Amino acid sequence: MTSSLKSLLSPAVWPGFFLAGMAASAFAFSSSHPLLVFVGFYLAGVLALGALEKLVPHQEDWLRSDGEAMNDIAHTLLTKGAVEALSAIATLTPLISASILQPILNFKPGLWPEHWPLFFQVVLALIIAEFGLYWAHRIAHERLFFWRFHALHHSVEKLWVVNTGRFHVMDSLFKVCLSQVPLYLMGAPLSVFLWVGAVTAYIGLLTHCNIRVKTGPLDYVFSTPNLHRWHHSREIWESNTNYGENLVLFDLIFSTYYNPAKAPPKDIGISGRVAKGFVGQILQPFSQRGVAEILGKQPIESNLPHEAISEQKTA
Numbered sequence: 410m411t412s413s414l415k416s417l418l419s420p421a422v423w424p425g426f427f428l429a430g431m432a433a434s435a436f437a438f439s440s441s442h443p444l445l446v447f448v449g450f451y452l453a454g455v456l457a458l459g460a461l462e463k464l465v466p467h468q469e470d471w472l473r474s475d476g477e478a479m480n481d482i483a484h485t486l487l488t489k490g491a492v493e494a495l496s497a498i499a500t501l502t503p504l505i506s507a508s509i510l511q512p513i514l515n516f517k518p519g520l521w522p523e524h525w526p527l528f529f530q531v532v533l534a535l536i537i538a539e540f541g542l543y544w545a546h547r548i549a550h551e552r553l554f555f556w557r558f559h560a561l562h563h564s565v566e567k568l569w570v571v572n573t574g575r576f577h578v579m580d581s582l583f584k585v586c587l588s589q590v591p592l593y594l595m596g597a598p599l600s601v602f603l604w605v606g607a608v609t610a611y612i613g614l615l616t617h618c619n620i621r622v623k624t625g626p627l628d629y630v631f632s633t634p635n636l637h638r639w640h641h642s643r644e645i646w647e648s649n650t651n652y653g654e655n656l657v658l659f660d661l662i663f664s665t666y667y668n669p670a671k672a673p674p675k676d677i678g679i680s681g682r683v684a685k686g687f688v689g690q691i692l693q694p695f696s697q698r699g700v701a702e703i704l705g706k707q708p709i710e711s712n713l714p715h716e717a718i719s720e721q722k723t724a
């Protein structure tokens with residue numbers, strides 16, 4: 410691909426893919442099998458981004474296999490499978506849990522502004538959900554008990570579309586609880602949950618893709634790949650920033666927004682080590698030895714990530 414075509418493509422990828430995802434979701438939600446059609450489009454989106462990663466990679470080095478692809482897929486499928494059984498986890502969770510839970514519970518406390526146009530209801534829901542997502546993510550970085558689960562997501566040494574769903578089940582469950590319970594309690598309708606699920610699913614794919622993108626002003630509204638690459642830095646003062654899942658609103662409000670005018674780090678990962686296999690990765694956070702491995706040191710309170718960052722900031 411010529412460099413002029415690449416430079417034309419870079420600013421078009423994020424908005425183009427996001428809007429295409431929203432159009433596909435609208436089509437899916439108006440079809441007779443919304444969940445099935447949505448998943449079909451979502452998988453097509455994964456393939457499309459996978460092709461773009463080959464054509465216009467952000468990091469050529471990240472195209473090489475890290476041997477974790479099957480584990481990444483297994484974590485994605487496990488969380489999805491668990492969601493279908495337990496009604497609550499991971500990338501597609503809002504969509505699935507809304508489809509299954511809401512009609513069963515028929516819970517309507519009447520706090521939700523159902524008379525608003527759907528677009529504004531979805532914007533409101535995204536902001537409310539983001540508050541929970543932001544704090545769940547920030548707590549996962551700043552508290553040892555939660556970091557032991559979230560470290561799995563940060564243990565990758567390259568970002569690409571396939572590790573979008575690489576989350577420990579406990580990590581996903583915690584995030585879903587904090588972000589979705591308020592919406593349930595307010596009585597948000599199924600259509601709002603479906604749209605929050607769609608936005609979260611497509612932004613999640615974009616956030617982790619290894620594609621050269623220029624997002625400019627979008628960096629001040631949405632969680633973009635450029636921002637999220639800083640969040641995966643090995644340096645704790647860089648990685649304990651940009652916690653937003655869909656929106657950066659709460660990073661801006663709580664001063665964790667980080668968007669310096671330089672290229673994000675190529676060297677990403679954690680100082681500790683996660684287990685090699687899928688089952689080992691699931692079980693590792695539940696043993697003292699496993700937690701010590703994850704931290705790369707003995708699990709004593711003074712080694713908490715948030716304390717390290719506090720020291721860095723006050724130094």
Ligand SMILES: [Zn+2]
Pocket residue numbers: 546550559562563640
């Ligand atoms: Zn994180």
